[in-house]
Amino acid sequence: MRPPNQLPVVLNNNNHGLLAIQRSTLDVLQLSSDGRLIKPFRNVLILVNPVGGKGKAKNIVQDTVIPILEAAGATVTVKETTHRLHAEEIARSMDLVYDVIATASGDGLVYEVVNGLASRSDARKALLTPIAPIPTGSANAVCTNLFGVKDTFNIHLATLNIIKGCRLPIDLCSILILPSMTRRFAFLSQAIGLMVDLDIGTENLRWMGDTRFLVGFLKGIANNKGAFCRLRLKVVEDDKQDMARKAKERIQQRKIDGDDVAPLTNQMKNMSVDGDTPVSTNDDIPAEHEPPTVNEEPTSSASHPIPKSANANYVPDHGPIPDAQPLKYDETWITIESLPKKSSIKPKNSTQSLKAPSKASTQNKWVDGQGILYFYAGMMPWVARDLMQWPVSIPGDGLIDVVVQSVVPRLTMANAIAGAEKGETYWMDCQYYYKVSQFIAENLDIENQPLFTIDGEAFPFESFHVEVHTRVANLLSLNGDFFTSDFLKKPSEKN
Numbered sequence: 001m002r003p004p005n006q007l008p009v010v011l012n013n014n015n016h017g018l019l020a021i022q023r024s025t026l027d028v029l030q031l032s033s034d035g036r037l038i039k040p041f042r043n044v045l046i047l048v049n050p051v052g053g054k055g056k057a058k059n060i061v062q063d064t065v066i067p068i069l070e071a072a073g074a075t076v077t078v079k080e081t082t083h084r085l086h087a088e089e090i091a092r093s094m095d096l097v098y099d100v101i102a103t104a105s106g107d108g109l110v111y112e113v114v115n116g117l118a119s120r121s122d123a124r125k126a127l128l129t130p131i132a133p134i135p136t137g138s139a140n141a142v143c144t145n146l147f148g149v150k151d152t153f154n155i156h157l158a159t160l161n162i163i164k165g166c167r168l169p170i171d172l173c174s175i176l177i178l179p180s181m182t183r184r185f186a187f188l189s190q191a192i193g194l195m196v197d198l199d200i201g202t203e204n205l206r207w208m209g210d211t212r213f214l215v216g217f218l219k220g221i222a223n224n225k226g227a228f229c230r231l232r233l234k235v236v237e238d239d240k241q242d243m244a245r246k247a248k249e250r251i252q253q254r255k256i257d258g259d260d261v262a263p264l265t266n267q268m269k270n271m272s273v274d275g276d277t278p279v280s281t282n283d284d285i286p287a288e289h290e291p292p293t294v295n296e297e298p299t300s301s302a303s304h305p306i307p308k309s310a311n312a313n314y315v316p317d318h319g320p321i322p323d324a325q326p327l328k329y330d331e332t333w334i335t336i337e338s339l340p341k342k343s344s345i346k347p348k349n350s351t352q353s354l355k356a357p358s359k360a361s362t363q364n365k366w367v368d369g370q371g372i373l374y375f376y377a378g379m380m381p382w383v384a385r386d387l388m389q390w391p392v393s394i395p396g397d398g399l400i401d402v403v404v405q406s407v408v409p410r411l412t413m414a415n416a417i418a419g420a421e422k423g424e425t426y427w428m429d430c431q432y433y434y435k436v437s438q439f440i441a442e443n444l445d446i447e448n449q450p451l452f453t454i455d456g457e458a459f460p461f462e463s464f465h466v467e468v469h470t471r472v473a474n475l476l477s478l479n480g481d482f483f484t485s486d487f488l489k490k491p492s493e494k495n
């Protein structure tokens with residue numbers, strides 16, 4: 001029998017050998033950077049989708065995750081989902097007694113938990129319970145954003161995050177679907193056009209894991225089918241150079257304010273349950289500088305201040321999220337419209353380098369008459385391991401990053417695949433990028449494009465209205481932030 005102070009770790013090699021970390025449970029729990037407050041002995045609810053992805057979630061949780069959590073002194077409750085939206089039902093009705101909700105599946109289970117918590121009468125209190133994903137599904141964007149591309153499927157790193165992760169406040173989008181007046185919440189994305197086909201058109205390829213999305217993308221650019229819609233955007237920022245500069249300056253400031261990552265974090269990287277994850281060579285996880293414990297109210301910091309009206313008698317809002325109402329646009333909003341009939345504007349070939357901005361890309365101005373290949377709105381940098389669609393997305397900034405990709409020759413999109421993982425498509429002339437606080441999307445061709453997606457889930461598309469609820473939900477992160485991409489580490493280009 002293994003002593004309680006030894007944590008089993010499966011190394012990423014052909015022998016799948018075991019390495020027992022000879023540290024006491026207390027040492028493991030305190031391996032955060034100096035001064036970081038981490039609640040020990042957490043009470044963890046694990047929701048398991050036994051049929052998600054490649055169907056390995058149940059075995060991974062039983063054989064790997066639970067032994068590590070119990071060795072760390074955590075109290076673990078496991079519930080398996082049995083039907084669609086079961087996790088949402090659990091989150092909507094459960095007692096708020098857990099320090100962490102862990103989801104063993106893909107992004108779909110996170111979506112269900114978010115909607116369950118957000119629909120409660122005490123939603124703002126319920127959403128303080130952080131979510132920690134365990135990557136066992138075919139779509140694991142949250143894990144990519146937390147751990148990086150190379151460690152997306154690192155089960156041990158995800159389990160370590162449950163034990164000692166810090167609170168990462170994130171925004172949620174409220175989507176009001178018309179005419180049904182159905183309301184859903186999103187933590188990741190809303191899509192029209194090609195990206196819809198990529199999601200729901202590859203359901204039969206789930207056995208391929210996240211490779212199915214690349215297959216779907218290749219199929220989509222082969223068809224090169226435009227999306228006919230009208231977009232009304234309440235734009236806050238649209239200068240690509242400025243948006244990139246601000247995102248990079250934020251990372252530099254975190255390095256100045258932060259400290260080194262705990263040694264155990266680097267030891268736990270590069271490890272895999274089944275050997276499928278490539279060995280990572282990037283140990284540069286940025287340091288945490290905002291250290292609330294998991295079960296406390298969010299505290300004030302330089303980057304996330306409490307409102308000035310707060311005082312010693314401040315009472316947090318633990319009530320519901322207000323009902324959604326159709327948005328009203330005015331002349332300050334911009335309108336982008338693709339035409340149901342063939343445009344007179346000929347798609348232009350792009351030979352620009354994806355690694356640096358061109359003069360046209362920094363101007364970022366839509367020209368009426370261009371066709372829309374896809375519309376993609378997001379809240380995190382990566383939507384998949386091979387696509388960093390929103391490289392300047394900042395957690396908790398109260399804004400939605402919006403991409404409008406114009407119709408271009410197939411070769412242009414095919415050439416962009418190589419740089420998509422690194423966010424290099426951001427600089428493409430044909431990719432229009434905005435930070436918005438609200439938007440409205442209207443379908444101009446309901447018969448031929450009946451659906452749009454929210455976090456990869458399909459819904460009828462006539463029109464939908466989207467607004468942001470700032471920092472209302474929480475994830476766990478080993479450093480209190482998303483993984484720092486190479487895109488943000490590079491110096492800003494000068495005009």
